[in-house]
Amino acid sequence: MKQSRPNPGFGLGLRKEHYESVLRDRPAVDWFEVLTENYLVPGGKPLYYLERVRERYPLAMHGVSLSIGGCDPLDYRYLRELRQLAVRIEPLWISDHLCWTGVNGRNLHDLMPLPYTAEALAHVVERVAAVQDFLGRQILLENVSSYVTYRDSDMPEWDFLTAVAEQADCRILLDINNIYVNGFNHGFDPRRYIDAIPAGRVWQFHVAGHQDHGTHIIDTHDAPVIPAVWDLYAYAWAKLGPVAAMIERDDHIPPLAELMSELAFMRERVEMRVAAEGAGS
Amino acid sequence: MNLQALQNAFQDYVIALKPGIGMRIRSLPGATASQRLEIYAEAYRLRLAEVLRNHFPVLAAYLGEHAFDELAVRYIDANPSSQYSVRWFGGGLEQFLRAAPLGQDRPLLAELAGFEWRLNRAFDAADSAPIVRAALAALPASSWPALRFVFQPGLQRFKLNWNVVEIWKAIDAGQPAPAPETGPAKPWLVWRQDLNCRFRPLPELEASVLDAARSGMPFAYLCELVDRGAEQDDSAAQATAFLQRWIADKLVCQLGKL
Known part of the structure; x- marks a missing residue:
């Protein structure tokens, strides 16, 4: 079930506000990432538009409900629906988050942080194996933003993420903004995080905007990407690229044209970096 | 821990x-x-x-x-x-x-x-392929009495005591909401036509005929219901008119027989 790392290029999150313009204008986006749960519905507009966009663009499925670190049993009803949707749209890949979302049958609908312990590591590794067996493919797990540091954690986040990927043999969706946010909130150098990640495991980058509250930063995906995150993205690309990259915007959704200019900026950052390296060699 | x-x-x-x-x-x-x-x-x-x-x-x-x-x-x-x-x-x-x-x-x-x-x-709601009028017209007259109907998954029948649909329409259009009014409960219908949600009030007779049709009763029984409830003579014509409206609204997605 292994495949070599594809690089479809530069993508955007597909949002319902943009369905019509995506179909009408065929914007120069290489691929779209879709929020899986929005399409795990019986029918109607969401699936109608999904199929039409899929006829024109490659899609990646990005979920929020796997709860790979949760202590409840894996939700096979959810996994079956996930697998059916994957059959329907043949995604580039399926991703979710390295987190838990609820226990005892409850769902907090949030990406709750895990403690970085050997116990949590073993738990996640076992569940990733079960999920990958069920789906018949490797999944990507994304590093999440967090606002708390557990006393129980006994390794840095980057070691935990790397160990999960290596031991479970899964892929990494590296969210550059979340590294920046966590570096600020927990007091570490984001470049140190990126340096520790094994390049071959990273199949996708996310970049996004956030809200700076002075004492802490909240990962809101509701604003343009800030220069420091672009710098970190360029750094990550140099260390880990070439990797498929996309811009996440989940709130205060601007017109598609505005996101297209942000995407063009993202491409330029990479091209500048490649050109600079070429000039320097 | x-x-x-x-x-x-x-x-x-x-x-x-x-x-x-x-x-x-x-x-x-x-x-x-x-x-x-x-x-x-x-x-x-x-x-x-x-x-x-x-x-x-x-x-x-x-x-x-x-x-x-x-x-x-x-x-x-x-x-x-x-x-x-x-x-x-x-x-x-x-x-x-x-x-x-x-x-x-x-x-x-x-x-x-x-x-x-x-x-x-x-x-x-789940997608369904609506029956078109021509499919109905193609049926021999002899098969009509035993005909049953399957309706789209998005269809919902309910009653409202208040003028909430008027309030909904006003606010949806950016207008001030009318004053609340109440009265005897009235039947309503919500469904999806192609990709769009639709709704309309149902006359009492149509509501009870629709309920019977959704519960699997055949066309002959629907005519009987009309006969009991309506003043007009031609119950088959009235029941057919209901059915044609349901088909025009794309409510019916399957025809079956006894």
């Missing part, structure tokens, strides 16, 4: 503000452990309130931001989500309002919530 205990404690904090998890969190420069935890408790309520606002936009506008937020937080605290998708989170709001003091003071609020929720359900 093991992983299970840690997740239980953190969830108890987010849902019910029980402080146990605080002992497991480090205070770091910038913000204390409790300030950091509050980010999760606050985000939980804000996020689910936003979900409710998206699923009940007209109720939210009708109540106003402050009153809707208060309602949302009470609902969130009383109904922790047990579904993997937020799509289903608001499914209990109508019942919650019926039992809540706010809803008992203003019973139309629960009806408005119920109406909006039915639109949500029709929006992404």
